[in-house]
Amino acid sequence: MDKNFSLWCDFIERGFLQEEFAEFLANGAFNGATSNPAIFANALKNPIYQEEIQRLKGRKAKEVYENLAIHDIKMAAKSLFVLWEKNQDNGYISLEIDPFLGDKVGESVDEGRRLYKSINMPNVMIKVPATSAGYEVMEALMGDNIAVNATLIFDKNQTKECFEAFARGRKKGGRDDVRGVISVFVSRFDRAVDSMLGEEMQARLGILNAQECYEYVENNGGGYTRTLFASTGVKGEAMPKDYYIKELMHPHSINTAPLESIKTYLEHGRNDGVDDIRLPARDFRENLVKIKEELAQKGIAYEDLTKKLLSEGLSAFEVAFEMMLKSL
Numbered sequence: 001m002d003k004n005f006s007l008w009c010d011f012i013e014r015g016f017l018q019e020e021f022a023e024f025l026a027n028g029a030f031n032g033a034t035s036n037p038a039i040f041a042n043a044l045k046n047p048i049y050q051e052e053i054q055r056l057k058g059r060k061a062k063e064v065y066e067n068l069a070i071h072d073i074k075m076a077a078k079s080l081f082v083l084w085e086k087n088q089d090n091g092y093i094s095l096e097i098d099p100f101l102g103d104k105v106g107e108s109v110d111e112g113r114r115l116y117k118s119i120n121m122p123n124v125m126i127k128v129p130a131t132s133a134g135y136e137v138m139e140a141l142m143g144d145n146i147a148v149n150a151t152l153i154f155d156k157n158q159t160k161e162c163f164e165a166f167a168r169g170r171k172k173g174g175r176d177d178v179r180g181v182i183s184v185f186v187s188r189f190d191r192a193v194d195s196m197l198g199e200e201m202q203a204r205l206g207i208l209n210a211q212e213c214y215e216y217v218e219n220n221g222g223g224y225t226r227t228l229f230a231s232t233g234v235k236g237e238a239m240p241k242d243y244y245i246k247e248l249m250h251p252h253s254i255n256t257a258p259l260e261s262i263k264t265y266l267e268h269g270r271n272d273g274v275d276d277i278r279l280p281a282r283d284f285r286e287n288l289v290k291i292k293e294e295l296a297q298k299g300i301a302y303e304d305l306t307k308k309l310l311s312e313g314l315s316a317f318e319v320a321f322e323m324m325l326k327s328l
Contacts, residue, residue: 005249005277006090007265008032008256010230013043016259017075029266031083031090033076034149034183034230034256036127037099037317040069041324053328061325062098069095070118077121084123088179089226094149095119096127099317103133109140116146125149125181129314130158135165142169142178151183151230152313154306159184159213159227166225177224181254184213185231186244188309193291196298201291203239206231207247208288211280214250228254233261240264249276 009024012035024030043049049068056064076093084091095115101108112126126141127149128134138148142165150162159182166180189206197205214227232244232255240246242265245257257265281287292302 003277004089004226004252006031006226006254007245007262008034008092008228008254009259009262010034010036010039010232010256011259012039012072012076012093013046013048014072014075015046015048017072017079021076022079024262025079025083030262032080032092032254032256034094034127034228035069035073036096036151036320037324038320040065041320041327043072044068044324044327061328064328065325066115066118070115073124074119074121077119077123081121081123088123088177091123092125092147092149092179093123094125094127096149096151096317097137099129099314099321102314103131105133105136105140108133108137112137112141112146113144116141123147125179127151127183129317130162130182130310131314135161138162138165138180139169139172142166142180143172145173145175145178147179149181149183149228152310152317153182153184153213154189154309154313155209155303156212156216158306158310159216163217163220163225170224180225181228182213182217182225183228183230183256184210185309185313186210186229186248187231187233187235188313189305191235192305192309193295193300196300197291197294201294203243204287205291207244208284208291210248211250211284212288214253215280218252222252226252226254228256230256232256233258240268242268246276250279251277 007030009030073095080091097108097111125147128137129152130150141148162182170176170178186206190203194202210229217227229248234241234243241261245255245265248255
């Protein structure tokens with residue numbers, strides 16, 4: 001069985017990049033990284049950015065943000081480049097386009113191209129939400145041979161749309177080896193419905209749904225498209241911080257996790273991760289159906305739930321982005 005499992009770090013902050021990041025990479029703790037508007041909003045509260053923010057005073061807030069973000073993403077990309085050179089499935093860092101561009105396909109494509117050109121590193125993925133407009137943006141960027149991280153995926157239909165958009169883009173660009181990842185959000189399902197489910201079904205829906213998306217990718221050839229399990233942080237003390245890492249270590253996939261979760265995973269003894277990598281359980285589809293049926297009995301349609309989670313995800317990134325810009 002081809003393992004090809006990767007653990008990426010879902011955290012970016014300049015002090016971390018300047019200090020611990022290289023050490024984690026040297027120890028093989030993770031081999032890629034991701035970011036999003038909420039991560040940057042929190043990072044920019046750190047005093048380490050204040051001198052540069054003051055230097056950029058007078059410029060538009062988005063221009064200040066992009067200066068700071070591009071600097072950090074480029075720093076991460078340079079550190080990760082040696083991994084990318086060895087294996088172009090790894091060594092990536094992601095940067096998301098402005099969440100307020102929404103349905104503006106042309107502007108989103110232009111921004112993705114501009115950000116990629118500004119960073120000027122081959123191991124950068126441009127992150128695009130999985131919406132109707134987003135699928136067009138993904139196709140266009142892939143057509144330019146730009147690696148894409150499709151984000152905010154909550155069901156198999158979105159997975160299919162992203163997979164097909166990647167394929168169309170690669171065909172246009174004339175290269176079938178441009179990497180793409182399909183970021184399936186996990187823990188948000190469980191936080192939304194666990195209070196309505198029996199104890200044996202709690203903290204399972206996000207995993208089972210993600211496995212259904214993973215199965216679609218693998219059954220359709222996967223190749224240079226991999227499933228990335230995102231939103232894998234654990235809230236509260238009921239479960240170990242590395243719960244969603246250990247539950248979703250599948251061949252030909254990626255798990256991007258908060259730094260705290262990665263540290264817990266390393267402390268628990270990962271055994272290099274090899275023995276933990278496995279296919280989903282054979283009965284995962286049966287268990288997914290059971291939970292869907294239990295939710296339906298409580299008046300919750302699964303399709304409505306996934307749409308609600310997508311809408312909330314889009315809104316959360318907009319709010320984080322807006323608050324960050326106001327702070328600049």
